[in-house]
Every structure is written in structure tokens, then in C-alpha cells.
Amino acid sequence: MAADHVVLFPFMAQGHLAPFRCLAALIRGCRPEARITVVGTTGTADSLRAQFAADGVGVHALAFDTSAGSTGSPQKLIDFFLAAESLRPAFHRFVPDLRRSDPGRDVHVVTDMFLASTADGVAPDDPGVTRSVLLTTGGYGAALYFSLWDSVPLVPDDDECFRLPRFPDVRVHRSQLTDHLVAADGVDAWSTFIRRQIAAFSRADALLVNTAEKLEPKGLSMLPQWLNNVPVFPVGPLLRAASSSSPSPEDTTTTTSPILSWLDKQPPGSVLYVSFGSQYTISASQTTELAMGLEKSGHRFVWVIRPAADVNGGGPSSGMPKGFEERMEAAGRGLVARCWAPQVEVLAHAATGAFLTHCGWNSAQESLAAGVPMVGWPLSAEQFYNAKTMAEEMGVCVELARGAGAVVTGDEVAEAVERVLGETSEVRAAMRRKAADAKEVIDAARDGDGDESSVVVMRGFLDAMARRRA
Template sequence: MASTDRRRAHVVLFPFMAQGHIAPFLSLANLIRRARPDHALVTMVATPAVANSLSTTLAADGVRVHALPFDDPPADDLIALFLASESLLPAFRHFLAGLMASDPTAHVQVIADMFLAGWALAAARDAGAASHSAVLTTGAYGSAVYFSLWNSVPLIPATTSSTDGELLFRLPDFFPDVDVRRSQLTDHLAGADGTDAWSTFISKQIAAFHNTDALLVNTAEDLEPKGMLMLRQLFNNVPVYPVGPLLLGPTAALSSPSSPAPGTKRNAILSWLDRQPPCSVLYVSFGSQYTIGTSQMFELAMGLEISKHKFLWVIRPPAGHDVNGEFRPEWLPEGFRERVEASGRGIVARCWAPQAEILAHAATGAFLTHCGWNSVQEGLANGVPLIGWPLSAEQFYNAKVLVEEMGVCVEVARGMHATVGSGEVAAAVEMVLGDTVEGGEMRRKAAEMKEVIAAARGIIVTGAMGRRSKWCKGCSPTLCIVDVTNVHVTHAHTENMFMHYGTYQWQGCVYDE
């Protein structure tokens, strides 16, 4: 039995400064506060821009925000942003030193984003934090393939596809073998030689993963059993725990920083959905950071019109233009927006849209997505089948697992330079939304994934016992999950860690077999 020491924990959350990474950390902060409102302090460390957008909402939920000085580089140069984030190290060290000096009895527990791990976890260790861990905000399968590829640079093709002759790259880290196509590689990954800026940066993060107390993955064991197995093969010297899905749903206590104020008039988009038949509308969105090219936008628009199905397209300027700038009519076929909106066939929304509520709406029948992991989980949490158009990073491998393992997705295109025709778009929409055998099977499997996610979230919220997890007495699974399918480790063995086959191992927590 573990000690009965009940010293207060202070959890420091440190997300990367991008919306796709911030949202899971908001969910994590919410879960910690709800599970241990009187026994855990939570501080979110962020850049000034992020801190300003979150401070009011987080303060209302009892989460502190600490801003670290940072001059944001251009957001469209991702590797520059990654490298610039390392300049936060001195300020983060100073923050940790002050935090621990102000309350020497607190158990400071640092949880850093996957792209800050290379230096933030070392800072936590040097400062004497009780524990430190990294959060993979992406899914298990996508993360495993992504980091395995970077482990293998420079990439050398193993063979070619027997169906279309495309180059295939075989990953040696997994059994059975996993093959990746050339079209599933970003240009900077395909061209990496191990000494370039991308390779150097990612290798630091991978090294940090091997030298931390635990890896926390934004997924559920039953949602991605193969992906979790692959991650444990790849990082076999460190515990790997599923702690998701880390979602901010329509009723979440913490909201997205881009959401409108509570109590405002019902969104016009939702009002339009209210008037549509169940499962009749295709929702189209490439996320908050991504977009497609002008020619692709033309073909997508024509394909949607040809399909005759209703749709809601949250649109941004095409690649090569300011993604947050003004949308110009010439980027779409002449009269397209006017025709579809006048006929009631669809909406082309050039504004913020409440994605979680759209995906939860009864009228939404399918989701054309870039396969970012937050969007994927939001869609599957509502049983919505997917049409995939992955654009970057691990999105290609998210699409791969959605198609090959889950059977809930059809891929219509791949990458920012893909050539796609309007007929292909229309065919994919008809397959998923129409009365087809394939669409029916995708809807059935998406409904199964909805149940899996509901069970995982039910554990976190209600305290129900999971099929693969057990609780410590008085804790939520977010605080202490014992993965009984793997190696059993007693609490006494890990008494000084807050990780114990789950997100948090609180001092004095007692687990009964």
C-alpha cells in the first residue's frame, strides 16, 4: 500500500502554441480540476498571445495561466516556430524555480507538449520536479508512424506498389511491417537527410520521449489498439498511457479560445442545420490552420454541386494566401455560392463555425476533413463517417488507420499538391451519404467508434469501470489508470511518480485489486 502522504500537487501544463495542441491541453486541465478540485493546483504555461486568449476562461475554472515572454515568428513557417520555441527555456526554468521556491512541499508535476519535450522535460528534471511527462496530442497510430519515419531518415524506398507503382517505404520498428507510400510523406520528411533542421528538431523530441516518466497519448485503448501496440514497440523503455479522447465538446467546461461568448444568439449555421433532414449534410472543413490550393478548391466546389447532396463548407483562402484573410469570389466557380445558397443546397461559410456542435447535430451525415486528430475524434465521437483529405504531418497516417483499421473513412485526395477531379469528389460524397453498401458499412463502423469513445469519456466523467482499466480508490482514470492488460506495477513501486499507467499518480492513492 502506498503512503498516506497527501501533499498538494501542482500540475504544470505546457502546450505548444497552436490551436490543435492547445485544445487537448484545455480538456486535460478541465479533467484534472474536475477530478481533484481541492487537491491539485493547475497552471497553464503559454506564450503571451495564447495566455491572453485563455486567461479569462481558465481563471473561471480555477486554472492559473503564466505567460512566458515570446516573439512569435511567422506562423506559416512551422520549423521556424518549432526552433523559436526553444527560446522559452530560460523563462521556463525561472518559472519552475520560483514555483518550487514558493511552495517547497508541493509535488510539481510537469506535462509538456510533444514538440516542447526536447527541452521542457529536461528543465523539469533539473528543477527537481516530482515527475515529468510528454503529451502526444496526436493519435497513437499516427504518432507511431510519424516518429518511426523520422527515426529512419534518410528514407530509402523498400519496394513499389504492385497496383500503381508508387514508391513504398517500410518501417522496421514494428511487427508486423508497416508500409508508407511516397504520397503520404511531406516534402520535408521525404527530403530529410538526418542533419537538416527538421531532422535535428524531431530527433531531440524522440530522445526526450525515451527519457521521461511516461508518454500520454490523446486516444483510447479500444479506439486504437494497434496504434497503442505500435507506440509501445517504438518506445519500449517508457510507459505509454492512453488518456483521451481529450475533447472540448459543446458542453465542455472549458471552451475553445475562438468560440463566441456564452449566451449569444444561436449560430445561423446551426439554425440552417435545424431545418435539414437527419444525416443529410456533408460538413467540409480543413481545420484552423490548413487549406487547399485554388485549383483544388474549384474541383471540390464543382464536385459538391454535382453530388446533389447538401453541404456546409467552412472555407478559407487557398494556399499561398493569408489563411485568415478576406475570401475573394474568384477562388470559386462563378456563381457557385449564390446558386447553392439560393437553392438551399448548402452554405459556404467564410467565418468561424462551431465545429463540435456541427458534428453533434443530427443533420450532419458525413465529414470531409484534413484528418487532424482533434477533428477525427470529434467526428467519431458523434458517429460521423469521414471523407479524408490529409494535407500534412501525421494526418496521412491518421487517414491510413481510419481507412485500413477502423473502416470509417474513404480517402478522396492526399496532400496539398494532389490532383483531384470533381467527379472523384462527387463519387466519394455519394458513397458516404448515398444509399450504398459501402456507406452503410462506414456508418455502422462509425457508430461502433462512437460507442468506444463514449465509453472512454464515460470513464473519465462518471467513474465507470473500463474494460481495460481500473481506478484507484478516490481517483478518476485521468488521475490514475492501471493498465491491467500489460505489466502490473504496485503503487508502492512507483510511489514517487505521479504516472502509473495513466495520467496522474497522486501521492497516497490506494489501489485495491
């Protein structure tokens, strides 16, 4: 692999770009002499260059082929996915051109799980090209999410639960399905798109998974038995380490963050951090009940509210009770922040005792990397199954609600907060011990040199890809 070329093709959403940036850094650490190129579009190339410049990574921009099905200005998430697939012809020209321009280097393509079909079959007759897929989720979340899509239309039993043909011991409740899955009939746009990705998974040379072997042994064992024994490499966790001076997307340093300044004044382990990520919002009525529950709980909190549109079509929510923010700030009990939050640093802060999260896999791993237990409110996609494994397998999460349409009361919020922060809560003590154990696993994967190290796993992947030409 000494002189090979690794081509990374991420889906253009922050939750997918962040793991790919960590993956690029991991590859650079394993193979300093390898050439690395990230593929984007003409519209995202400048942003990618800014993000990857410090890593010595090149950027190649593909133009959309409007004749291949691009929707022009996508309005819904599925439109973005379908538009991204229209990059397939350009990508299939790019890789052979790359080989011809530098024939001494083998090319190892790693695509995002939602772009797997875009790279499927590229340069099929060239033994110097390998094709792998990065699951930006964990193993368990990916196994359940994609196998459910592979089983549509879904037919519930009398308890409104679904059994997966490939995993008969796993039951999924209707409340753990996105609306897209509930409505899927196998020929709709979502079903056909996801099934194209699954077919590409099964033909890939390898699956890379954003997790660690000892963090998710069950999930990692499920993937190969489902996907025709495609080799699986747990190269995660693909996370940025906490730093007191890491730049934010808005070029603001964490040293000036009002959130961290407020946390500096709070007792150790006393604060609930609340954030639903950069792409999801809750409704006005849910916001009201969450605020009432936080106030009723009596515990300290930081609540980050992003003024971003929801990927499922919603907009920024209102619903904050009148005077709530002022009361909490005056009492020194709470901070409502409408700004970018340095999440890794917030979770690593000594004052942070728990995290109320939508259970996106990046957020979940960041929490575990800090040894912080969670209150789960999954909203979409595989978040339901991340919450499921963290609650049932890892014991590091208390599930508060499920889905964007969940009816949640202030009393339920207060009860959940008390369970994870209450001084006399037995649940809190057990969750903190298990979260500390998960932190040790993540530390060993990120910084160790044993077989569970992500560096060792990545080297194994690169060696395996190099051997395929022999």
C-alpha cells in the first residue's frame, strides 16, 4: 500500500463528513506516503478544501449529470439521496482517469453508505481498484436499519412489533420505525434507493464500520452474517478528540464559548447537556414540555437550540414557555444557547453529568468517549436502534421518547433527568460505571496499540485491499 491512492466519497451532510475527516487522518497516520483524495461536487468543493486542507488531502469536484436524474434543487431528504446518485457517471469516469494518470498507484475507493451504489461497479475489470463502503453508523444500528429496509413491506404482530427474518431474536416496535419505513411498500422511492445501497454493500470488497470491536460485539457479529460474509473492519470510533482550542465551523474557538464559561461555574457532574444535533428539531409542544420538565427536575442544564431546518421537512421550533430562560438564568440553573456548541468539549467538561440526545451515532460515541451516560430521544433513521443497543446492551442510556411525533410530558422529562442526575439514583450510579467502561474501550481503540486499536484495524484493511491484486 506504500504508494497507493485512497479515494474517499462522503455524503454531503455534517454527520457523514465528520467521520470521513477522521478516517482521512487515520489513513494518513497509517500510510503517510499514500495519496488521499476526497470527492465532492462543484458546490461543495470549496468547503471540503477548507475542512481537509490541514490533513494534506486533495479534493476532486464532480459535476451533476442532470440527464441522470438530478432533481436540481432537492426539497426532501430522499431528493438529496437521489440527486447524489446522479454523480455516478462522473465518478465512473473519474476513477479510470485517475488510474491512467498515475498507473503506479492502486486505487482504493471508500464510499459513504448512502453513496454505495454510485461507486458500485466502477472499473470492474481493473484489479488495481478496490471498492469499500464506510458505515458512518455503528454496527447494530446499521444491521437493524438496513435489514428492516430489506424486509419491507413490514407486517406487525399482535403487539405492534416486527421480527427481522435474518435476526429472529430481535424485535422492533412500531414506535422505532421512521414514517418512511412504516409506509414503505418495496417499490417506493425510499425502498428502491436503500435496496440499491444494500446490493452494493454485498458486492463490496469490505465494509468499514464507525465503531470498535469491544464497544459493539453483537452489532459487528450481525453484519457479516447478513451481507454474505463481506469482510468487516471496525475502524472507529471516528471522533475528534477534545481540545481547548479546536476551531468550530464558524471559526470560533472553544476558549470563547459562553457554554464552556458557564460550565466552569457549575459543580462536577451536575449538568444535563441537551442537544438534538445539527439537523433535527422537536415541535413547539414538545419544546414546551421539555422546558417544563427541566424546570421541574431542579437540576442544572445547558440546552442548545440550533436554528436549522429539520431534514425531515420541519423548521425551527418555538414553544419556549414565557419567562423560562430568564428564570433559569437568574437562578443559575440553566442556560439556553442559540449558538454553535463545541459538543466534544462540552461532553468532556467535568460539570457535564448526562446528555439528552437524539442518539445520532456521532453524538452517542462522543458521549461515551467522555464517559457520560445519556437520556435518549431518537428522532429518525437508525437513531432508534442506537438508543436500543445503548439501553439494552450497553446500559448507558435511559430512553425518554421515540420519534418526532412522540407525546412527552414535563413529568416524564423530570423523571428521566432525575434517574441520570439524582444523587440517590441507583440508575445513575450503574450508568456512570458502564459509561466509564465504554470510555476505556474507546480510549483503547483511539490511543492503544492492541488488536482493538483503530490504527491496527485500519492497517489490516489497507493490507487486505493491497493483497487483492496479488
